[in-house]
Amino acid sequence: NAGVTQTPKFQVLKTGQSMTLQCAQDMNHEYMSWYRQDPGMGLRLIHYSVGAGITDQGEVPNGYNVSRSTTEDFPLRLLSAAPSQTSVYFCASSWEQGSHNEQFFGPGTRLTVL
Amino acid sequence: GDSVTQMEGPVTLSEEAFLTINCTYTATGYPSLFWYVQYPGEGLQLLLKATKADDKGSNKGFEATYRKETTSFHLEKGSVQVSDSAVYFCALSDTGRRALTFGSGTRLQVQP
Numbered sequence: 001n002a003g004v005t006q007t008p009k010f011q012v013l014k015t016g017q018s019m020t021l022q023c024a025q026d027m028n029h030e031y032m033s034w035y036r037q038d039p040g041m042g043l044r045l046i047h048y049s050v051g052a053g054i055t056d057q058g059e060v061p062n063g064y065n066v067s068r069s070t071t072e073d074f075p076l077r078l079l080s081a082a083p084s085q086t087s088v089y090f091c092a093s094s095w096e097q098g099s100h101n102e103q104f105f106g107p108g109t110r111l112t113v114l
Numbered sequence: 115g116d117s118v119t120q121m122e123g124p125v126t127l128s129e130e131a132f133l134t135i136n137c138t139y140t141a142t143g144y145p146s147l148f149w150y151v152q153y154p155g156e157g158l159q160l161l162l163k164a165t166k167a168d169d170k171g172s173n174k175g176f177e178a179t180y181r182k183e184t185t186s187f188h189l190e191k192g193s194v195q196v197s198d199s200a201v202y203f204c205a206l207s208d209t210g211r212r213a214l215t216f217g218s219g220t221r222l223q224v225q226p
Contacts, residue, residue, distance in 0.1 A: 004157075033213050042118075042203060042216035043158075058213060090157055103214060105150075105157035 001026050004106035006091050012112045013081045021076040021109050023091030031094045032074040033103070036060065036087040043090065049074055081113045116141045120204050120217035127194055127224050135189040135220045137178075137204035145206040147171075147180055147187040148214065152201045161189075161202070194224045 007022045025032065033048035045058030049068040063085060065077040074093075078085060088110050092103040121136040139145065146165045150158040162171030167182035176191045187204060204217040 035216075040218050042218045043214070044216075045213040048213055092158075102160045102163070105159070107157045 006106035023074045025093040029093035034076045035090045083113045086113045116215040118217035123221040130193045133191040133194045137187045148205045150203045196224045199224045
């Protein structure tokens with residue numbers, strides 16, 4: 001199993017550009033989520049999905065869109081990038097939404113918005 | 115809302131020293147508690163977890179005990195190695211929540 005994969009590893013954008021961060025998992029996990037990691041702030045939840053066709057907002061959703069058309073994929077879209085979105089983005093997945101289950105994280109995407 | 119507070123870093127120790135990283139939490143209900151570790155350039159990996167009061171999680175020589183009375187989940191290791199240098203995150207998952215609430219992370223640097 002490849003686990004949770006993310007592409008690209010690094011990306012530089014100009015303000016106003018759009019892009020999609022890709023996330024895929026091959027563990028048949030129902031639950032997937034996106035976090036951003038900023039210095040001194042830990043990880044904050046952007047959006048999550050409890051299954052194909054179902055998504056919801058997390059703690060910091062503004063400026064980001066998601067969709068979940070398949071169990072495997074959960075892309076994160078930035079429609080008009082802003083410097084405040086410079087961050088490291090992590091995708092995670094787990095078997096179910098229950099509180100005891102381990103979440104598996106991808107290696108991250110480092111995004112810089114100029 | 116839920117929150118997790120960790121001690122500020124970086125923590126710098128010599129090899130074989132004793133490690134404690136403090137973690138306290140605020141949550142409604144009965145959360146599960148986790149420690150995740152992030153090695154340089156990598157994603158987060160689960161280090162250990164505890165799902166109810168007085169449970170002790172352990173892995174790779176690290177331990178943490180779920181203390182409901184003090185709302186704490188401190189991470190300890192008796193003898194650290196250079197390879198333990200990483201950022202450690204305390205996190206909680208409350209009943210019914212769909213995600214983890216993380217602390218700000220504590221960077222550990224172990225010197226030979």
